[in-house]
Amino acid sequence: MNLDWAELAELLGPASLETLQMVGLATLWTVVAGLPLGVALYSLSPRGLRPVGSVYKILGLVVNVGRSVPFILLMLAIIPVTRLLVGTSIGSVAAVVPLAVAAVPFFARLVESSLLDIDPGLVEAARSMGAHGLGIVSRVLVPESLPSLIRALTVTVVAIIGYSAMAGAIGGGGLGAVAVRYGYQRFQYDTMIVAVIILVVLVQLIQFAGDLVSRRLDRR
Amino acid sequence: MIELSEVRKKYRDTTALDGVDLSVRKGEVYGVLGRSGAGKSTLLRTVNALERPDSGSVKVAGTEITALGGADLRAARSRIGMVFQHFHLLRNKTVAANVALPLRIAGKPKGERGPRVAELLDVVGLSDKANAYPAQLSGGQRQRVAIARALAAEPDVLLSDEATSALDQQTTVEILDLLRRLNRDLGLTILLITHELQVVTRICDSAAILRAGRVVESGKVADLLAAPGSELGRQAFHLGDTAATEAARTVDITFTGAEVGEPVVAALVRRFDLDVSILDAAVQTAPGDGGFTVGRLRLAVPAGPRTGEALEWLRTRGYGVEER
Numbered sequence: 176m177n178l179d180w181a182e183l184a185e186l187l188g189p190a191s192l193e194t195l196q197m198v199g200l201a202t203l204w205t206v207v208a209g210l211p212l213g214v215a216l217y218s219l220s221p222r223g224l225r226p227v228g229s230v231y232k233i234l235g236l237v238v239n240v241g242r243s244v245p246f247i248l249l250m251l252a253i254i255p256v257t258r259l260l261v262g263t264s265i266g267s268v269a270a271v272v273p274l275a276v277a278a279v280p281f282f283a284r285l286v287e288s289s290l291l292d293i294d295p296g297l298v299e300a301a302r303s304m305g306a307h308g309l310g311i312v313s314r315v316l317v318p319e320s321l322p323s324l325i326r327a328l329t330v331t332v333v334a335i336i337g338y339s340a341m342a343g344a345i346g347g348g349g350l351g352a353v354a355v356r357y358g359y360q361r362f363q364y365d366t367m368i369v370a371v372i373i374l375v376v377l378v379q380l381i382q383f384a385g386d387l388v389s390r391r392l393d394r395r
Numbered sequence: 396m397i398e399l400s401e402v403r404k405k406y407r408d409t410t411a412l413d414g415v416d417l418s419v420r421k422g423e424v425y426g427v428l429g430r431s432g433a434g435k436s437t438l439l440r441t442v443n444a445l446e447r448p449d450s451g452s453v454k455v456a457g458t459e460i461t462a463l464g465g466a467d468l469r470a471a472r473s474r475i476g477m478v479f480q481h482f483h484l485l486r487n488k489t490v491a492a493n494v495a496l497p498l499r500i501a502g503k504p505k506g507e508r509g510p511r512v513a514e515l516l517d518v519v520g521l522s523d524k525a526n527a528y529p530a531q532l533s534g535g536q537r538q539r540v541a542i543a544r545a546l547a548a549e550p551d552v553l554l555s556d557e558a559t560s561a562l563d564q565q566t567t568v569e570i571l572d573l574l575r576r577l578n579r580d581l582g583l584t585i586l587l588i589t590h591e592l593q594v595v596t597r598i599c600d601s602a603a604i605l606r607a608g609r610v611v612e613s614g615k616v617a618d619l620l621a622a623p624g625s626e627l628g629r630q631a632f633h634l635g636d637t638a639a640t641e642a643a644r645t646v647d648i649t650f651t652g653a654e655v656g657e658p659v660v661a662a663l664v665r666r667f668d669l670d671v672s673i674l675d676a677a678v679q680t681a682p683g684d685g686g687f688t689v690g691r692l693r694l695a696v697p698a699g700p701r702t703g704e705a706l707e708w709l710r711t712r713g714y715g716v717e718e719r
Contacts (some may be wrong), residue, residue, distance in 0.1 A: 300483035303443055304497040304548070305473035314499060319485050394528040395486045 183369060186353060191373055193267040194339055194349035201274035201335050206328065209279040212238070213286020214312055222291060224298065224308050242350035243282035246338050249277055250345060270339065270347030278335050289320045322393035329385025333378050340374065350374050396421040396552060396584045397442060402451035404437055404608075411437040412448065413608035419601070424585045424682075426599035426616075428592065428627070434608040435588035439554050442477045442586060444468055456551055472491050473501055476545030480557035482537045484529040490516070491525040491542050497547040515543040519573065535566035542573065546581075553577070555587035559594060567591075571598050575682070591631050596620075598682050602627060617681040620689040621651045623717035632691040635676040643695040644702065645674065649715030659692065659714070667705040671696050688698050693719075 216238070218224040219231035244252070250273040254264045257272040293316060301315045317324070340351025350370045358367020397419035404412040411434045419425040429435045440446035441453050451573050453460045455475065463471055464599065484493050491512050516522045519539040522588045529537055530624050538558060545553055555574065559567040575598045589595065595602045595616060603613035604626050612619065612626050619627040648659060665667050674693040681687040696702055709716050 260540060294481075294483065296479060296481060296483040297485065300477070300479060301496075301500070302445060303472060303554075304474070304500050305469035305471075305479040306500045307469060310500050314496065316484065319487055321487060392487060394488075395530055 183366065186357075186366065187370060187373060188351070189235050190348065190350045190353045190370070193199055194336070194351070194374075196298070197267045197270050197274065197339050197342070197347065197349055198332065200268070201278060201301040201339070202328075202332050204271065204275035205278040205282050205331060205335070208275070209282035209331075210286055210324075212279060213282035214290065214316070216283055216287040217290040217316075218308070218312075220287065220291070222295065223330040224311060238280040238283055241276070242284070246273070246277050246341055247345065249273055250342060265346040266303070267348035270342040270349075274335055274338050274342060278331055281334060282327065282331040285330065286324060287326055289323040290316050292323060293319050323393065325385055325389040329382060329389070332381050336374065336378055336381070396456060397425075397586055398452070398454040399438075399441070402438070402441055402448045402453060404441070404446065404448045405432075410608050412441070412451075413618065415605070415608070415610055416611070417603060417610065419584060419586050420583050421584055422578070423600040424575065424587070424598050425596040426602040427586070427588045427605050428590070428595050429588070429600055429605035430590055433605045435590075435605055436556065438605065439556055439586065439588045442552075442554055443472050443477060443609045445482070465510045473497065473548045474550050474552060475552045476548070476550040477554040478538065478545050478556065478558045480560045482529070482534075482536060482541045482561075484540055484544075487528050489526050489528060490521065490532070493529070493540055494547055496544060501548055514542075518546070518577070519543045533566070534562050535569055538562065538566075538570050539573065539583040542570075542577070546577070546583075551584060553583050554583045555585060555589075557589055558587065560589065560591065567593075568597070574598060589713055595627070596631055596679055596681065599680065617651075617687040617689065620679055620681050621649055621715060623647060623649050623715035628689075628691065631679050632677040634677060634691060634693045643672075643697045646694050646696050646706065647715075647717045647719060648692045648694060648709060649689065649717070650692070650713075652687065659709070660694070662706045663694075663696070663705055663709075666708070667701045669697055669699065669701065669705055 181212055202230045216231070216234060219227045219234065221228065221231070248352050253273055253276060257264045257269050257320055260272055262332065274282045297315055297319060298311055306314065339347065343349050343351030343353070344355045354367045354370040357363040357370070397417070399415055402415045415438060417427070427435050427438060437446050441448050442455060442460065444463065448461060455471065456470050456472060460471060481527050485496070494512045494515050495508045498511060512525070513522070516525055520537060521539050521543070521544055524532065524536065529540065532540065558574070559570050562570060571594060574585060587594065587599070599616050601614060602616050602619060603610045605611070616627070619625045620631055622628060634647065650659065652693040660671055660673065663671050672695045674695055676690065676692045678688060678690040681689060696705065706716050
């Protein structure tokens with residue numbers, strides 16, 4: 176294997192940045208949409224703050240459909256939506272849309288189960304203090320489940336990184352696109368291996384950081 | 396202060412509350428004693444509408460709680476503190492943040508919260524633990540934090556849901572004494588539920604016994620203890636099952652206050668020539684002013700011509716006499 180490091184850096188440097196941008200933006204939107212959705216799932220569930228069986232079932236179905244459609248099909252299926260939102264369906268910014276759409280239901284379910292793990296007695300105590308629903312969520316549920324939510328987010332970001340590589344294969348940018356283009360299509364395995372190593376390191380770093388933060392916040 | 400009348404609550408086919416009447420006076424400690432499944436927990440939760448009764452009336456400080464909803468109900472709840480068997484503290488928040496929680500919920504500004512939290516921690520004797528996390532505290536300390544939290548919004552009423560049931564004997568006594576002190580110093584009305592008799596006999600002014608969703612007896616603890624045949628007295632004195640022989644009658648004599656020192660047995664022997672023997676005896680000090688003492692003596696009184704006369708004489712002397 177004879178690597179031209181300068182050339183590799185020129186190729187993989189921007190690709191890495193693209194991946195970070197894609198994953199970062201997708202994560203942001205996943206939290207913005209997935210956290211409220213997860214809270215809604217929890218609240219409406221039979222053990223939640225305001226159980227409404229019918230709405231819970233419908234919401235649950237939508238979330239499950241979102242989670243079961245293979246990412247690659249989802250990405251193609253929502254191209255019109257992506258065009259509408261971003262103006263194009265190609266490139267790393269465009270890939271943010273399908274990434275977030277795929278990750279939101281995944282994260283929402285994790286949020287729901289984190290919240291369900293909280294002792295219902297805590298919710299009852301907050302009610303006894305005269306807290307309303309939103310107050311219970313913001314002052315009790317979220318602070319108390321924060322370590323668990325951070326772990327859920329870590330798992331979600333790692334999943335987004337995995338999806339982002341797939342997005343790269345069909346028009347997205349980033350390390351995944353490089354690995355597929357150079358390794359799978361041009362048989363430049365050395366480039367592919369380095370791209371994959373960067374992805375592995377990225378995942379390791381995210382997992383490490385997530386575990387660290389979660390442990391720091393956990394006072395139990 | 397708290398008035399329940401004809402409160403009923405059913406869960407599917409089990410009846411939790413079967414027409415409960417309860418009256419808690421302002422400034423008293425009121426205990427509801429009952430075994431698990433008697434409906435105590437449901438009863439307590441109707442007072443701050445964590446449980447809605449199917450029918451009946453629940454009034455706190457004159458306000459009909461069952462009629463409230465939304466913001467009015469939340470405001471009413473903030474006037475009613477509550478402590479729990481398992482404390483229910485936020486484990487990822489410091490002691491100070493836990494105590495501040497009701498103040499944050501009430502929208503009190505930060506500048507007001509700090510001094511109030513410090514004051515509350517001082518009241519429960521945990522000033523040095525303000526920055527500790529619940530996991531670093533003992534059970535008794537956690538319950539103190541929960542009590543400080545319950546008092547944060549300056550409630551008129553404190554509800555206690557088996558607050559000492561998860562604690563050891565020594566800690567139980569400390570927490571009970573703290574509750575009693577808060578009752579005296581702050582004029583706090585306390586309604587507590589418990590399955591532990593000692594909670595009632597140690598700190599309650601009044602009590603009710605709940606069985607299968609019904610109040611089987613209620614009143615001042617001192618009166619209940621002194622009343623022959625009362626359930627509370629029977630449980631508190633816990634006299635053995637020793638029965639007299641066929642030739643004798645088993646009689647429980649209950650005496651109160653000054654009579655405790657009187658030689659009942661000697662009087663029976665001398666006056667009526669009855670050779671009584673003592674089967675069992677116990678003394679209880681009822682909580683409240685001056686420590687009201689009640690004793691109960693189980694005697695085997697020989698059946699004879701003067702036995703009835705002797706028992707009648709005891710009654711006229713003010714003793715509680717109950718034949719078993």
